[in-house]
Amino acid sequence: MTLPKKSNVTQDSISFTNMHKVMLDKFLLKILPKNTNRLYQAINYSVLNGGKRLRAMLIYATGTALGANLDFLHLAAASVELVHAYSLIHDDLPAMDNDDIRRGKPSCHKKFDDATAILAGDALQTLAFSVLLKNNTIKLPNNMQINMLNTLADAIGIHGMVYGQALDLAAETSVIDIQELTKIHQYKTGALIKACILLGMHAANITPQHAYWDRLSAFGEKIGLVFQIVDDILEATTDSQTLGKNSESDLKNNKTTFVALLGINNAKATANKLIQEAFTLTQPLGEEFKHLRYIADYFINRNF
Ligand code: IPE
Ligand code: IPE
Ligand code: MG
Numbered sequence: 598m599t600l601p602k603k604s605n606v607t608q609d610s611i612s613f614t615n616m617h618k619v620m621l622d623k624f625l626l627k628i629l630p631k632n633t634n635r636l637y638q639a640i641n642y643s644v645l646n647g648g649k650r651l652r653a654m655l656i657y658a659t660g661t662a663l664g665a666n667l668d669f670l671h672l673a674a675a676s677v678e679l680v681h682a683y684s685l686i687h688d689d690l691p692a693m694d695n696d697d698i699r700r701g702k703p704s705c706h707k708k709f710d711d712a713t714a715i716l717a718g719d720a721l722q723t724l725a726f727s728v729l730l731k732n733n734t735i736k737l738p739n740n741m742q743i744n745m746l747n748t749l750a751d752a753i754g755i756h757g758m759v760y761g762q763a764l765d766l767a768a769e770t771s772v773i774d775i776q777e778l779t780k781i782h783q784y785k786t787g788a789l790i791k792a793c794i795l796l797g798m799h800a801a802n803i804t805p806q807h808a809y810w811d812r813l814s815a816f817g818e819k820i821g822l823v824f825q826i827v828d829d830i831l832e833a834t835t836d837s838q839t840l841g842k843n844s845e846s847d848l849k850n851n852k853t854t855f856v857a858l859l860g861i862n863n864a865k866a867t868a869n870k871l872i873q874e875a876f877t878l879t880q881p882l883g884e885e886f887k888h889l890r891y892i893a894d895y896f897i898n899r900n901f
């Protein structure tokens with residue numbers, strides 16, 4: 598059987614993402630503490646355990662399209678993936694979603710213990726900021742550094758991811774509607790994804806006054822929401838082994854999801870509509886944004 602030929606554009610983007618994933622992993626290895634104690638082992642285990650690195654890819658694709666320095670992109674990509682790894686460790690803890698499997702392996706607190714998992718998450722969060730603050734060989738220009746730090750802090754704290762996680766947990770014991778669920782998804786998952794687009798722009802010295810700023814920010818918001826809607830859909834339609842995490846987690850925790858509120862077909866239709874709106878936003882942008890479009894396409898077509 599011959600596989601259908603991938604278009605040149607797709608092939609190019611596959612090479613782009615593969616190449617950047619390898620570079621990122623090398624970069625992360627340099628930043629991570631060496632395996633000498635339980636805390637460091639838990640950190641390494643949770644960062645180097647097979648994440649898809651989609652947030653990093655958004656940063657590379659946005660920044661590259663806008664002519665950013667690759668080293669600056671490595672710093673932003675590494676810091677976001679460290680934050681993301683921390684968020685997953687804490688999300689899986691017994692006090693939160695209580696999930697035993699992450700990325701196809703025992704979740705951090707199962708492999709180690711609850712206290713080590715909490716501390717590993719804490720340490721990863723501060724490490725993410727240190728990565729942007731100091732590096733032996735790469736020095737971010739001052740303005741860019743401050744912009745990146747602000748964007749990351751805003752996206753993950755009391756007005757971003759952590760707030761969303763609090764709303765998500767509170768909703769386990771209350772009845773919420775689609776507006777409230779949309780808000781939860783935007784905060785808990787969308788905020789960090791949107792931040793990746795902003796970080797890619799910062800790395801290229803693009804400011805809010807630039808013609809592309811609002812367009813790309815809106816694109817980031819749309820695909821951020823799509824990502825979590827698709828996550829809800831995948832959890833309802835795909836087995837745990839394929840997902841690399843517990844496909845019964847939402848049910849077990851009485852989570853309200855897009856699938857629970859709208860049904861599979863309408864949840865898919867909502868995600869499709871949002872992704873079309875996101876693509877429309879990129880229409881005036883040139884060929885150099887093809888990798889960003891490819892990654893957005895992957896957001897909706899992924900199967901784990
Ligand atoms: C999982 O994100 C957590 C959500 C926000 C839904 P990913 O599916 O990007 O996780 P990894 O990094 O590939 O494991
Ligand atoms: C994860 O959301 C969001 C964050 C970690 C911030 P979920 O709890 O819905 O994601 P999974 O299914 O555990 O990956
Ligand atoms: Mg959760």
Ligand code: MG
Pocket residue numbers: 688689694696846
């Ligand atoms: Mg979870």
